[in-house]
Amino acid sequence: MTAKPERVSPNVTLAVLALGSLAYAVLSGAVIPALPTFQHDLHTSETGVTWILTAYLLAASVGTSILGRLGDMYGKERVLLWTLVILALGTLLSAIAGSLVLVVVGRALQGAAGGIFPLAFGIVRDEFPREKVAGSIGLLSAILGVGGGAGIVGGGVVVEHLSWHWLFWIPLVVIVVAAVFTWRFVPESPIRVPGRVNWRAAFLMSVGISAALLAVSETSTWGWGSVKTLGLLGGGLLVCGLWIALEARSSNPLVDMKMMRVRGVWTTNTAAFLIGAGMYSAFVIIPQFAQLPKSTGFGFGSSIVVSGLFLLPMASTMMLMSLMAGPTAARYGSRLALIVGTAITAFAFVILVVAHSHPIYLLVSSGLMGIGIGLAFAALGNLIVGAVPPHQTGIASGMNTVMRTLGGALGAQIAATFIAGHTAHGLPTVTGFTESFALATAFLLAGIVAAVGVPRNSQASDTTSAGTRGQPGLTSVGGQADAT
Numbered sequence: 001m002t003a004k005p006e007r008v009s010p011n012v013t014l015a016v017l018a019l020g021s022l023a024y025a026v027l028s029g030a031v032i033p034a035l036p037t038f039q040h041d042l043h044t045s046e047t048g049v050t051w052i053l054t055a056y057l058l059a060a061s062v063g064t065s066i067l068g069r070l071g072d073m074y075g076k077e078r079v080l081l082w083t084l085v086i087l088a089l090g091t092l093l094s095a096i097a098g099s100l101v102l103v104v105v106g107r108a109l110q111g112a113a114g115g116i117f118p119l120a121f122g123i124v125r126d127e128f129p130r131e132k133v134a135g136s137i138g139l140l141s142a143i144l145g146v147g148g149g150a151g152i153v154g155g156g157v158v159v160e161h162l163s164w165h166w167l168f169w170i171p172l173v174v175i176v177v178a179a180v181f182t183w184r185f186v187p188e189s190p191i192r193v194p195g196r197v198n199w200r201a202a203f204l205m206s207v208g209i210s211a212a213l214l215a216v217s218e219t220s221t222w223g224w225g226s227v228k229t230l231g232l233l234g235g236g237l238l239v240c241g242l243w244i245a246l247e248a249r250s251s252n253p254l255v256d257m258k259m260m261r262v263r264g265v266w267t268t269n270t271a272a273f274l275i276g277a278g279m280y281s282a283f284v285i286i287p288q289f290a291q292l293p294k295s296t297g298f299g300f301g302s303s304i305v306v307s308g309l310f311l312l313p314m315a316s317t318m319m320l321m322s323l324m325a326g327p328t329a330a331r332y333g334s335r336l337a338l339i340v341g342t343a344i345t346a347f348a349f350v351i352l353v354v355a356h357s358h359p360i361y362l363l364v365s366s367g368l369m370g371i372g373i374g375l376a377f378a379a380l381g382n383l384i385v386g387a388v389p390p391h392q393t394g395i396a397s398g399m400n401t402v403m404r405t406l407g408g409a410l411g412a413q414i415a416a417t418f419i420a421g422h423t424a425h426g427l428p429t430v431t432g433f434t435e436s437f438a439l440a441t442a443f444l445l446a447g448i449v450a451a452v453g454v455p456r457n458s459q460a461s462d463t464t465s466a467g468t469r470g471q472p473g474l475t476s477v478g479g480q481a482d483a484t
Contacts, residue, residue: 010128013186014136017120020084020178021140023171024116025147027091028056029283030155030167031107033304037164042100054217055104057409059111061213061402062206067115068398069254070197071122072391077188080119084179087113091175095168106168114405117144118398125385125393127187134329137385138378142322144401145279145373149315152283156308201254204243209402211236216409220416255395264387265396267453268338272380272400273407274447275342278349278440279373280408281415285436286310286362288419288428298430300359310359313367321374334379334386338451341375344368346444352437356430376451380404383454411443 031038031052039049071079090109097103117140124136158166215233222228247253259265290307292299302310321328321341328337348368355361380400388396415436422432 010132010136013123013127014132014139016178016181016185017123017140018143019174020080020087020182021116021120021143022147023174023178024087024110024113025144026151026154027087027110027168027171028060029148029151030158030171031056031164032152032284033156033287033308034159034164034167037159038100038103041164042103044100048100050217050220051100051104052107054214055108056111057217057405058210058213059108060114061209061405063112064114064118064401064405065205065255065395065398066197066202067112068118068122068394068396070394071115071119072394073197075188076119076122076126076394077182077186080116080123080186081179081182083113083115083119084175084182087116088172088175088179091168091172095165095172114401115398117141117401118394118396121381121385121397122393123186125390126190131330133385134334134382135323135327137381138329139322141377141381142318142374144404145377146315146318146322148280148283149311149318149370152287153308153312153315156304160303160305196252198247198250198252198254201243201246201250204239204246205254208236208239208241208243209406211239213406213409216413219413220420224417255399256392259388259392259396260399262387263453264455265384267450267455268380268383268387269400269403271338271342271376271447271450271454272384272403274443274450275345275373275376275380276404276407277411277443278345278447279369279411281411281436281440282314282349282366282369283311284412285415285419285433286366289356289433290359290362292427296427296429298357298433310362310366313363314370314373317367317370318374318377319370321371322378328375329379329382333456334382335451335454335456337375338379338383338454339448341372341377341379342444342447342451343372345372345376346441346448348372349437349441349444353434353441356433356437376447407443411440414439 035049035052038052039045042049067079067083086109090106090111090113092106093109094103094106097106120140121137124140125133128136155167158164158170211232213236215229215236218232219229244257247255248257260269287304287307287310289298290300290302290310291304292301294301300307345368348365351361351365351368381397384397384400385393418435418439419428419432422429422435
């Protein structure tokens with residue numbers, strides 16, 4: 001193979017990283033409006049089809065942090081390239097699948113590629129000039145939310161005019177292009193941490209988080225108080241406890257528990273969990289609200305495509321705010337951006353609690369959510385990266401992304417329980433939606449408290465982390481720098 005050229009402009013690298021990140025994020029939401037179509041075409045039950053979402057979440061919760069750690073150890077560009085290959089294989093398998101099992105396996109491979117985000121954050125931090133770090137990480141952070149919303153909007157259009165197979169064929173083209181461009185243009189980051197993967201810790205973490213997340217994901221079928229739910233959730237939490245105890249005693253931890261106890265890390269992770277719980281519920285609740293028939297007295301009778309358009313203001317304003325992440329962080333600091341963004345998002349849900357009788361309320365609220373979440377997501381990425389040394393960027397940002405995923409799963413399932421618990425004549429009543437909007441507000445108000453707890457100087461290290469090659473404390477091995 002031809003050797004890579006000299007390092008290209010950071011803007012080119014950022015564009016390539018954003019392309020791969022966007023493809024992954026779009027896949028997270030694109031299948032949501034197509035679930036009824038999957039159920040019909042694959043001849044499965046409502047419970048069976050939910051595994052298209054569940055498999056993705058389970059794999060994402062495990063793969064994201066492990067791939068982030070591997071990137072810290074073996075090189076972020078190298079691991080990113082293989083992650084994109086895994087994402088492409090999973091997407092191809094889902095695209096050609098003719099059975100539920102193959103689609104679910106493909107979705108699991110797609111979810112495991114969530115390591116794209118921590119790897120991209122690490123490359124930005126290691127390679128970019130310091131003045132570009134905050135804005136670039138902010139943009140990539142917001143893409144996780146923008147892509148999810150855009151996937152739901154675009155997914156409805158694709159399903160209505162093509163077939164569900166195209167939900168995977170279209171992103172696959174983008175993924176292949178991103179992989180080729182990653183190999184050709186993305187530089188190998190110099191920061192490495194010596195050691196090996198603690199596979200016992202990885203196994204315990206995978207089993208514990210997967211069991212707890214599976215229990216939460218299946219509550220709509222099993223019920224919150226069922227023996228299955230409580231047993232699986234309790235078992236998962238127990239295994240997570242064993243994992244934490246193992247990591248605390250390990251000389252070669254997968255996740256450094258000392259790092260997780262740093263105030264700038266645990267407060268930012270808590271905020272990520274709570275914001276995820278509020279935001280991801282909106283992706284499901286708002287289109288569902290709009291699709292309900294007018295005979296319910298509150299629904300708008302929208303089609304799948306039109307209901308997805310209620311998320312378009314959110315995706316648009318979120319992308320706009322992500323582009324302003326750099327100047328915002330430089331002028332006001334990421335901590336303040338997180339507080340203000342979470343507060344704006346909470347206010348958007350308050351609007352829906354008190355006013356949802358006309359489409360304009362949903363559109364205005366959606367736009368405000370985009371502003372708030374765009375600010376908050378951009379701040380989360382910068383805060384978590386700035387709270388840890390360069391050689392821990394991958395695992396720290398990977399765990400932060402996992403916290404958003406876990407929060408989103410919890411928030412969405414509790415909201416689904418509220419909606420399912422209030423029905424009349426076989427259709428949801430407005431009470432369930434009002435309670436769901438109030439629940440999201442409560443999560444976000446708690447998120448404001450967590451954001452206030454983030455130390456004021458938690459992003460200080462981020463401003464000095466770029467361009468770390470050759471700094472004291474780093475030794476070069478085989479032309480690459482490794483943390484010592």
